[in-house]
Amino acid sequence: MPSSSPQTKFSAWTLMGIVVGSMVGAGIFSLPQAFGRATGPLGAVIAWTIAGVGMLMVAFVFQTLSERRPDLDAGIYAYAKEGFGNYAGFLSALGYWSAALLGNVSYFVLIKSTLGLFFPIFGDGNTVVAVATSSCLLWAMHWLILQGIRQAAALNAVVTAAKLIPIMVFIILVLLAFKWEAFSGGFWGEGDRTVTAIANQVRSTMLVTVFVFVGIEGASVYSRYAMKRSDVGIATVGGFLIVLGLMLAVTLLSYGILSPGELGQLRNPSMAGVLAAAVGPWGAVFVSVGLIISVAGAYLAWVLLAAEILYSASKYETMPRFLSRENSKGVPANALWLTNILVQLFLILTLFTQYAFTLAVAMTSSMILIPYFFVAAYGVKLSWSRRATRQFPGHAEFMQSLLALIYTSGLIYAAGAKHLLLTTLLYCPGTVLFSLARREQGERVFNHWEKAAFGLLFLSAAVTIFEIANGRISI
Template identity: 40%
Template sequence: MSSKSQIGLTALTALVISSMIGSGIFSLPQNMAAAAGSQALLIGWLITGAGIMFLGVSFACLAKLKPDLDGGIYTYARDGFGDLMGFFSAWGYWLCTTVGIVGYLVVAFEGIGTLVDTPDAVVFGKGNTTASFVGASAVAWLVYALVAHGIREAAGVNLAATFVKVFPLLLFIGLAAYFFKSDVFAADWSGASLATPENPDTSLMTQVKNTMLITLWVFTGIEGAAVLSKHAKSRADVGKATVIGVALTLAMYVAITLLAQGVLPRAKIAAMANPSMAGVLAYMVGGWGKVLITVCLMVSVLSSYLSWTLYATEIPHLGAKNGTFPPSFIPLNKNEVPQGSLLFTTLTVQLCLFLVWQTGNSYSALLMISTSMILIPYLLVGAYLLKLSFTQKLAPKYRLIGAAATLYSLWIVYAAGTEYLLFSVLLYLPGVLLFLYSQRKHHGGWRFNGYEKAVLLALVVLAVPAVMKFVESLGA
């Protein structure tokens, strides 16, 4: 790999941080306050903190154990569980990133709307108006041009944007620590006031489980350095960037949510409009706080859009090199960027923006689609390390890390519930058609072993209740 596309440790770490700190962090105070009391919040972060660190360390371990595998989340699944599961991991991750970055554009223009829209003149609305569609489309193609110019250049822009968006978050944490009152934090310790006639279950386990659904989204991006591993100046930097990035981001997430519930009562934060960080900061410092957080939100989501575009471009390219995506995604342009894969991703973003504009869907609908697709790819990473620890008779620490990451991923799948899993089935089915087409183009026919045939059969069987559930949701 030439110096044109090499990325250093600092830029890799910034990519990991920027990937995770997108839009979710600005809504965390309200999201968590609506889901749990202070006790469940502490337990939820304890489980999440341990689980996400084990998942991050799993990426670091695999980067060390398998330095020849480029692309991380896809190649680990393929090497461990075969072509079909590798494709499902790649397809699920690609859909997660692509639909997720559409959500970033939508929420960015919604943020602009909070500053310029009035009740009599709604220009950007919830990011789904004509003006938002035109503006988001322009940004998508500007980022296309930037990434096409070179991976290293795009990573450099992202590094600068990461510093810009992290500063206001640190300011919020400092002010919240100053305004924090322990009696306010402990006032709704058990979360009893969460109970409503529609949702009477406020048990501790239910509250903790509900926090898991939120953290599932805000931590996507943990794999950023692994996905771009072939562009790293040093393979050792991949593991370091992942662990450092996850640790710093986790610290900010925990501080923002816990301190906010000590500034204002839980119920008051839960009733806030998002981005709720703006409301909490406005309470502490006045109206300029809302403007600062809103501007920070827009910088944050746009820089995250850039970093996630890099990931979404890399995965189909690597899949094509291994015969699971069409061969047209293999060639690189003069700047060593997979142009076909980048174009495919940007055209998909453009199509999704068009659908958002025509259907009026908001960021929350896109978030549901994106999170449902990341469940299996993360599970396969922990499972791959666990498998290696047995097959290669590695040191016990690898078995522990792999087992812990796998258990955490299974817990997230359980917390997500059957609705998420069934919805993801519907999105995996079109991917099967692409996989079959790619197999014929690369190999002249389809190649499946007995295990893969069983997986495909299970997917077809699950499609029946998935379609029924989808139709039921449309009726509701």
């Protein structure tokens, strides 16, 4: 990518557009079904409260680190490396990049699933025709981005504004059709009215809430483009609050139209089914058009983020050098090619997966947990060291980082063994890139602790393959 010259500087509004554009994609359109299948309004309020507070703490950590360590660009990767070493930084970059890949796959699947509402040949987004059409869109977008990063960022800002309109219209129309008796009738969800049952309901929504907030770090990833360093924090927190309000409204208002059981039976994009129930069949068409605009914009934002993280990691000598090579337009072309070739591969693999969208969402959320955990842990480490050297301005930064660390640790637990084991199938072979980078520098690949960490990853990946072969883990 081009150097951070004045011509390539982004304002706070542009950075906020990247944050909002990254978060508002496929996830928000599937919220009614995802929450209806898991819980009722009570569980949804508790889940969003936990997720809102937890992710707000993560946003505060990004804001604080952007101010305390302005020398570290592409934050989500650089913080892990600075705090915990080269391999931790690599795993953070690889996890973030993999989440971007899988998120982009889910976007394509959802677009085709949406078209499947009207054209059965697309099915649930995983038919041969759906994959072929997605592939054409993938490479058309690839060509667009190769023409220049600034043009792509400007287009992202326009699309972000355009895709918020149908979501706002949905909220207004559903609010007008809201029925209190439907909302109160399913208040406790479909399960028992016990604390344990509600706790289980809330836990089952945690990966969904992670998925819809992925992208909160967008401004931090592009911190080297910021006009002012403080703009990174403003864009992160401001973008998060906007998206949280939209997520809450879409989730809770849907319970006033259909019961949790009915919401859980909707096909995705489930917002289409909710609006159709509220205003008639045209509502499904309206939401479907809005989704296609939204997902196209989210894909653009995410492929930019994916290429940027590979480029930055290569510049920091944690990824192989070929990933930092740019074309004549200043775009990291090699990073973009590698990203989209793998997206293409995963699109082909969706032909063999019955629930392609659900699996892509769960895997995206699981892969992003390690990078978020490292950011929160570095926040704790930095604020504690500043406190010990009397540079700490108060207890707020430490407590925010600690709460973010507790929240991200809880998410790793909530992800469950299956999805965490599946992530090792990406982390373990992906370490080849780390090995290549270290050998390019003439350095030893692992130190003592890193060798132990890789050994654990390798063992976990072997167990995962064995469990899949024996049918105990399904994909």
